[in-house]
Amino acid sequence: MIRVLALAIALLALAAPAQATSLSAAGSYLDGSLDRNGCAHESGGPASVNLSAWTAFGLVATGRSASGPARCIERHAASLKAITDIEVATLALVAAGRNPRSAGGRDFVQAITAALRGGRIGTLVATNQFGILALKAAGATIPASAKRTLLADQNRDGSWSVAIGGDGDSNLTATGIQAAIAAGVSRSDPVIRRALGYLQRFRSQGGYALGLGSPPDAQSTGWALSGLASVQRTDPAAAAYLGRLQNANGSFAYQRGLQVTPVWVTAQAAMGLAGRSFPLRP
Numbered sequence: 001m002i003r004v005l006a007l008a009i010a011l012l013a014l015a016a017p018a019q020a021t022s023l024s025a026a027g028s029y030l031d032g033s034l035d036r037n038g039c040a041h042e043s044g045g046p047a048s049v050n051l052s053a054w055t056a057f058g059l060v061a062t063g064r065s066a067s068g069p070a071r072c073i074e075r076h077a078a079s080l081k082a083i084t085d086i087e088v089a090t091l092a093l094v095a096a097g098r099n100p101r102s103a104g105g106r107d108f109v110q111a112i113t114a115a116l117r118g119g120r121i122g123t124l125v126a127t128n129q130f131g132i133l134a135l136k137a138a139g140a141t142i143p144a145s146a147k148r149t150l151l152a153d154q155n156r157d158g159s160w161s162v163a164i165g166g167d168g169d170s171n172l173t174a175t176g177i178q179a180a181i182a183a184g185v186s187r188s189d190p191v192i193r194r195a196l197g198y199l200q201r202f203r204s205q206g207g208y209a210l211g212l213g214s215p216p217d218a219q220s221t222g223w224a225l226s227g228l229a230s231v232q233r234t235d236p237a238a239a240a241y242l243g244r245l246q247n248a249n250g251s252f253a254y255q256r257g258l259q260v261t262p263v264w265v266t267a268q269a270a271m272g273l274a275g276r277s278f279p280l281r282p
Helices: 002-031 049-061 067-075 083-095 108-114 125-137 144-153 170-182 190-202 218-229 236-245 262-273
Strands: none
Touching: 002 049, 002 236, 002 262, 049 067, 049 083, 049 262, 067 083, 083 108, 083 125, 108 125, 125 144, 125 170, 144 170, 170 190, 170 218, 190 218, 218 236, 218 262, 236 262
């Protein structure tokens, strides 16, 4: 028993520096994706405000400044029309230590609250979840009706899905957990317990899959780890799975042998690997 305990302690001692090195490399890679205006782009692709917002999360999670992406968002604030883009931009500005109520002359918080219709922020399960998280990040009041809708959107099995009543989705289940916590739901509440139980059904080969029965991927694993972090839980095996997907340049493969949208994938993987959840702060 003593030998087992000693081995566990030794493995933990080795894992911490390795994870720190992994996150540092990821942060360096994400920094390299920014142009001179602070906007992020995939290699060979155009700069994107939305990608810049996601890159901000990865940078903050790895201990770096997100001032560049924040400047990019503020510079192009007027171009953001979709409520999802505004919600993600709000979360990114808060993560960077900026004010989303004064983003390039726009009040993103007002835009989010104005999108509340029939108890839902936006029109989707996801827009309501991210709207709640964005309002929490900005220190704004979360409408009681949006919270009720969030809870009503949860399937009886504990999952959240893309379409109301559809099959469970690991990413939206993880985000639903974070949104519920942001809305004041206790970690011990049945809502959270059911969601955590269902989230484990997405476990696959050490990581987490997007859908049941699918192979694991870096983004879904990152999402799951962030969902767990919001209730102060970890999954060392999933973190180890992510570590095996990291490339020499610091980026993360989507799946083993599959390199797609590496900036986006790396930003989401890094946030989960760092044990960070929404709303993210500097």
